[in-house]
Amino acid sequence: MRHGVVSFRDAFVRPLLEGGRALVGAPLRPRDLVRLRRSAGRIFDAATGHALFARTGRWMPRAVLDPPGPADVAIYAALHNLLCLAHPDRDRVFARQERWVDLAAMTLAWFDEGAAALSDAPLHLHILLESALATRLGGRVRPAAPRWRRDRARLALTAAPESENGAGRASAWPVLAEAPLPPIAARMRTAFVVRSPWTALLRVQALGEAPLPLSSIGRLSSRPMWRLVCHAWADGPRWIEQGGRIMARLGDSLRQSFAVEPAARRGAGWVLGALVQVHVLRVWLDDARLGASVDLAAPDVQHFLALPLSLPRLVRVLGDPLAGADPALRRRWDVHIERLRQVVLRDVRREMLDAVVEPVVERT
Amino acid sequence: MPPELLEPVVAGQTRFRASGLVTDPRGVAIGRELLAVLSTFDRVVGFLGACSRELPFGELFSTLTLERARQPGGADEFLVRFALHDSYTLDTLAHLAAPMRAHLFTGAGTVYVQARDVSAPFGYDLAQPVEGQGADVIAVGRFDLRRYRVQDRIDPYDLVLRLEPAPEPAPRTPPDMVLVLVAPGLRDRVVRTLWRSKTSFAGAVVALSGSAPRLLLRVRRPSLRVYGLLRALPGVECLRPVGPKMAVEVGYRHPFDLEALAPAFAEDEAFLFRARARRVERLSPPPRFVDGAHMVSRPDRIQLADSGDYAATVDLAPVRIELSLRRTNLAHEPRGLLVPRDGLARLSDLVRLLPPPVLASARLCLLGERVVLLATSLVADGPGEAVLASGALLPVGRRLWEAAPGVLVPDGYGFVPRIRPDLLRDLLGLGGRDHALFVGPDEPPLRLPAERFVPLDAALLASVRIEDADVEDVSHAGGGEATVAFSPMGRFALFGVPRGARPRAVEPEKEAD
Numbered sequence: 001m002r003h004g005v006v007s008f009r010d011a012f013v014r015p016l017l018e019g020g021r022a023l024v025g026a027p028l029r030p031r032d033l034v035r036l037r038r039s040a041g042r043i044f045d046a047a048t049g050h051a052l053f054a055r056t057g058r059w060m061p062r063a064v065l066d067p068p069g070p071a072d073v074a075i076y077a078a079l080h081n082l083l084c085l086a087h088p089d090r091d092r093v094f095a096r097q098e099r100w101v102d103l104a105a106m107t108l109a110w111f112d113e114g115a116a117a118l119s120d121a122p123l124h125l126h127i128l129l130e131s132a133l134a135t136r137l138g139g140r141v142r143p144a145a146p147r148w149r150r151d152r153a154r155l156a157l158t159a160a161p162e163s164e165n166g167a168g169r170a171s172a173w174p175v176l177a178e179a180p181l182p183p184i185a186a187r188m189r190t191a192f193v194v195r196s197p198w199t200a201l202l203r204v205q206a207l208g209e210a211p212l213p214l215s216s217i218g219r220l221s222s223r224p225m226w227r228l229v230c231h232a233w234a235d236g237p238r239w240i241e242q243g244g245r246i247m248a249r250l251g252d253s254l255r256q257s258f259a260v261e262p263a264a265r266r267g268a269g270w271v272l273g274a275l276v277q278v279h280v281l282r283v284w285l286d287d288a289r290l291g292a293s294v295d296l297a298a299p300d301v302q303h304f305l306a307l308p309l310s311l312p313r314l315v316r317v318l319g320d321p322l323a324g325a326d327p328a329l330r331r332r333w334d335v336h337i338e339r340l341r342q343v344v345l346r347d348v349r350r351e352m353l354d355a356v357v358e359p360v361v362e363r364t
Numbered sequence: 365m366p367p368e369l370l371e372p373v374v375a376g377q378t379r380f381r382a383s384g385l386v387t388d389p390r391g392v393a394i395g396r397e398l399l400a401v402l403s404t405f406d407r408v409v410g411f412l413g414a415c416s417r418e419l420p421f422g423e424l425f426s427t428l429t430l431e432r433a434r435q436p437g438g439a440d441e442f443l444v445r446f447a448l449h450d451s452y453t454l455d456t457l458a459h460l461a462a463p464m465r466a467h468l469f470t471g472a473g474t475v476y477v478q479a480r481d482v483s484a485p486f487g488y489d490l491a492q493p494v495e496g497q498g499a500d501v502i503a504v505g506r507f508d509l510r511r512y513r514v515q516d517r518i519d520p521y522d523l524v525l526r527l528e529p530a531p532e533p534a535p536r537t538p539p540d541m542v543l544v545l546v547a548p549g550l551r552d553r554v555v556r557t558l559w560r561s562k563t564s565f566a567g568a569v570v571a572l573s574g575s576a577p578r579l580l581l582r583v584r585r586p587s588l589r590v591y592g593l594l595r596a597l598p599g600v601e602c603l604r605p606v607g608p609k610m611a612v613e614v615g616y617r618h619p620f621d622l623e624a625l626a627p628a629f630a631e632d633e634a635f636l637f638r639a640r641a642r643r644v645e646r647l648s649p650p651p652r653f654v655d656g657a658h659m660v661s662r663p664d665r666i667q668l669a670d671s672g673d674y675a676a677t678v679d680l681a682p683v684r685i686e687l688s689l690r691r692t693n694l695a696h697e698p699r700g701l702l703v704p705r706d707g708l709a710r711l712s713d714l715v716r717l718l719p720p721p722v723l724a725s726a727r728l729c730l731l732g733e734r735v736v737l738l739a740t741s742l743v744a745d746g747p748g749e750a751v752l753a754s755g756a757l758l759p760v761g762r763r764l765w766e767a768a769p770g771v772l773v774p775d776g777y778g779f780v781p782r783i784r785p786d787l788l789r790d791l792l793g794l795g796g797r798d799h800a801l802f803v804g805p806d807e808p809p810l811r812l813p814a815e816r817f818v819p820l821d822a823a824l825l826a827s828v829r830i831e832d833a834d835v836e837d838v839s840h841a842g843g844g845e846a847t848v849a850f851s852p853m854g855r856f857a858l859f860g861v862p863r864g865a866r867p868r869a870v871e872p873e874k875e876a877d
Binding site: 017 | 452845846847848849850851852853855856857859861862863
C-alpha cells in the first residue's frame with residue numbers, strides 16, 4: 001500500500017507532529033513525490049500547520065519558521081522512505097539488494113534537495129527530523145478491508161488497530177533515534193543526522209559511528225538553541241555518562257579532522273563551552289554530586305570531569321562561565337572543582353589538555 | 365669535531381644503553397634522578413630557592429642530595445640531585461636552571477646523561493658504554509664526559525637553617541597574624557598595652573638557647589598603631605609566620621619558600637628565624653599559647669555583696685491593691701465591637717459597605733446573647749490592618765478598646781492601677797492568640813479562645829455553588845508521543861523507483877557542511 005495525498009497527511013505527517021500512530025507503507029516513488037509537492041498546501045493545512053507550530057514551540061519561545069511548503073514535503077517523504085528501509089516486510093518484496101540501495105540514494109537526494117530549500121535550515125531541519133527520530137517503532141498492522149477492496153482502499157482507511165508484534169506497552173518500544181536498524185537504514189539515519197547539526201548535538205546516539213559535524217556546528221549561532229542543548233545534556237541523573245559520551249565523540253571528531261577549516265575548530269570550541277556550561281548548570285542546581293553508580297574511572301567520564309579543571313586555559317577563547325555569578329554560586333563551584341581534583345587523574349588532565357583543549361585554544 | 369657520546373632517543377624506543385632510563389607517558393626518556401651541576405654555591409642557593417617557589421618542593425626536598433665534587437685536575441663544583449618523576453618537571457627545571465647556568469642530567473646510580481633539549485625532544489641515550497674509572501658520579505654530555513669525585517656532602521636541612529634571611533621592604537599594612545618575641549623586662553608593659561588596645565593575643569614562654577626564657581606573643585589582626593608600636597620598640601622582635609612551623613622576622617625574607625618546605629620538617633618542631641640577632645631558634649615542642657585574658661592581672665575588681673531575699677519574711681499586705689475596672693474619660697482607639705444579638709441584622713447590612721482590607725482583617729466570635737467583632741493587634745497580620753479596624757467604622761453596638769494585646773475593655777472604662785500591658789496579660793493567664801473580654805466593672809472577664817474567631821466574610825456569607833467549566837484540553841497539541849506502525853508493502857513495492865542512480869551515496873562518513 002502506498003500513501004496518497006490525504007493519507008500521507010492524516011496517517012503520516014500529522015501523527016508524527018501531534019502524536020498517535022503513523023503508518024508506513026510502500027516506499028514513495030518520484031512520481032508520488034511530484035504529486036505530494038504539488039499538494040503541499042493541502043498537506044500543511046491549518047491543523048497540520050498548527051501542529052508544526054506547536055512542535056516548534058517546544059524548542060523556541062515563538063514560531064520562527066517560515067510557513068511549511070514543498071521542501072517540508074520532500075523531507076517528510078525522505079523520512080517515510082527511511083522508515084520503509086526499516087520495514088519488517090522488506091524481505092518479502094521481489095527486488096534485488098541493489099534496488100534498495102537505489103531507493104536509499106534517491107531518498108538521500110530528496111532530503112538534500114529539501115534541506116537546501118529550507119530558509120532557516122538548521123533549526124527547521126532539526127524540528128522535522130526530530131519529529132521522526134522521537135517516534136517509537138511499533139509492529140505490523142493488518143489491513144481490515146475485505147480482500148477484493150484492498151487494492152483500491154487507501155492506506156489510512158484500511159489499517160486495523162491491532163498490531164502483530166507490538167505486544168507490551170508502547171513506551172517500551174525503542175525510538176527511531178536509538179533503535180537497532182538494518183545496516184542500510186542505519187547508514188541512512190546517520191546520513192540524515194549528519195546533515196542536521198542541532199540533531200547531531202541533541203541525538204548523539206543517532207549519529208552511529210560518524211563523527212560530530214564540527215564545521216556545521218561551528219556555523220550555528222542561535223543562542224536559545226545552544227542554551228537548550230546545555231539543558232538537555234545537563235538534564236537527568238545520567239548527565240555524567242552523557243557528558244562522557246559527547247566528550248569521546250568530540251575527541252574522535254578532532255582526531256579525524258586535524259587540519260580543517262576554522263569553522264570546525266570553532267564548533268569544537270562551542271561544544272567544549274556547552275559541556276562546561278553543563279557543569280555550571282548542575283552546580284547552580286546544587287545537584288552536581290559525583291554519584292557512586294557512575295564508573296568515574298572510565299576514560300570518557302574522566303575527560304568530561306577534567307574539563308572544568310582546564311577552564312583557566314579555555315576562558316581566553318570561550319569566556320568566563322561564572323562572569324557575574326553571585327558569591328554563593330562561586331563557593332559551590334569551588335567545592336565542585338575541589339571534588340573533581342580528587343577524582344580526576346593527573347595524567348588524564350594533561351592528556352586532555354594536549355588532545356582536546358590545546359587544539360581548540362591554539363587555533364580558534 | 366669530537367665523536368658524539370650520546371645519541372637521541374627516537375619515538376617509541378623502550379630499551380636503553382644507560383641503566384635506569386625509562387620512558388614516561390609522553391615517551392620521553394628520563395631517569396629516576398635529576399642531577400644539576402652548578403659552579404658556585406650562591407647559584408645552588410638561587411636554584412633551590414627558585415625550585416621551592418615553582419615546584420611542589422616538599423616532596424622533592426626529602427630526596428635532595430647536595431654534594432661538593434671535583435673532577436680530576438678541575439675546580440670544585442656542586443652537584444644537586446633529587447628524584448624525578450616525569451618530563452614535565454624536567455621541563456620546568458630546565459627553565460629554572462638556565463639563569464643559574466646549571467647543566468642538567470638525568471639518570472640513576474652513578475651514570476647520568478644530558479637532559480632532553482631541542483635537538484633531542486625524547487632525550488638522550490649513551491652511544492656506547494662509559495668507563496667509571498673510580499668516579500662517584502659520571503655526567504655524560506653530547507661531546508664531553510665528566511667524572512666527579514665527591515669531596516663532602518652538605519645536609520639540606522642544615523642548609524635551610526643556616527641560610528641568612530635577606531632584608532626586604534616590609535609592608536606597611538599589618539599582617540593577619542604576627543609573632544612577637546618580647547624581652548623579659550618589657551613583658552608586663554607590652555601585655556598591658558595589647559590588653560588596653562583590645563587586641564586579640566595569646567602568649568607562651570619559650571626557652572631560647574643561650575639566653576633567658578622569653579615571652580612569645582601571637583597577635584591576631586593588630587591595628588596599624590599597635591603594629592607600628594611593636595615594630596619600633598627596642599627589645600621586641602616581630603616575626604611573620606610562614607607556614608605552620610616557621611616564622612621569619614618582619615622585613616626579612618628567607619631565600620627558600622619555607623611554606624613549601626614545611627612538610628619536610630618534623631611535626632613537633634618550630635623555627636624562628638631572627639634576622640637581626642642572626643640566630644635560628646628551634647622550639648621543640650612547639651609553643652602552646654595561652655589566651656591573653658589569663659595573662660593580665662586585674663587587682664581593681666569590685667566585690668558585689670548579696671542583697672538577700674526578704675520576700676518570704678516581709679508582709680506586703682498593707683500595700684497590696686486590687687485591679688479594678690473604673691470609668692475614665694481618656695480616649696482610646698477602638699479595636700472591636702460588642703454587638704447584641706438583635707443588632708446582627710444591621711451588622712449584615714453594614715458589611716456590604718466595608719472595603720476589602722477591613723473585611724479580610726475582621727474576625728467574629730459568637731457568645732450567648734452577644735457577638736464580638738474584632739480587629740485587634742493579635743488577629744491583624746500586617747501592620748496596616750489594625751488601623752483599618754472595623755470597630756472604628758461600624759456604627760453598631762458598643763465599642764471595645766485594647767488595654768493590653770488581646771485584652772478588650774468597653775470604651776469609657778480603664779484599669780486602675782494602670783499596670784503594664786504584658787503584666788496584665790500574664791495575670792489573666794492568656795496564651796497565644798487568646799483574648800479576654802471585660803463586659804463591665806461588676807461582671808467577671810470572659811476568655812475567648814483564638815479558634816472561636818472566624819473571619820467575618822466567611823461567617824456571614826451564604827455558600828456559593830460552583831460548576832465545572834468545560835475546558836478544552838490543548839496540552840497534548842504537539843506534545844503526544846508518536847508510534848510507527850508498518851502496514852504491508854506489497855510484493856512490488858520498488859516498482860517505479862529509478863534504477864542505477866547511485867550518487868554520493870549513503871556513505872555516512874561523509875560530512876555535510
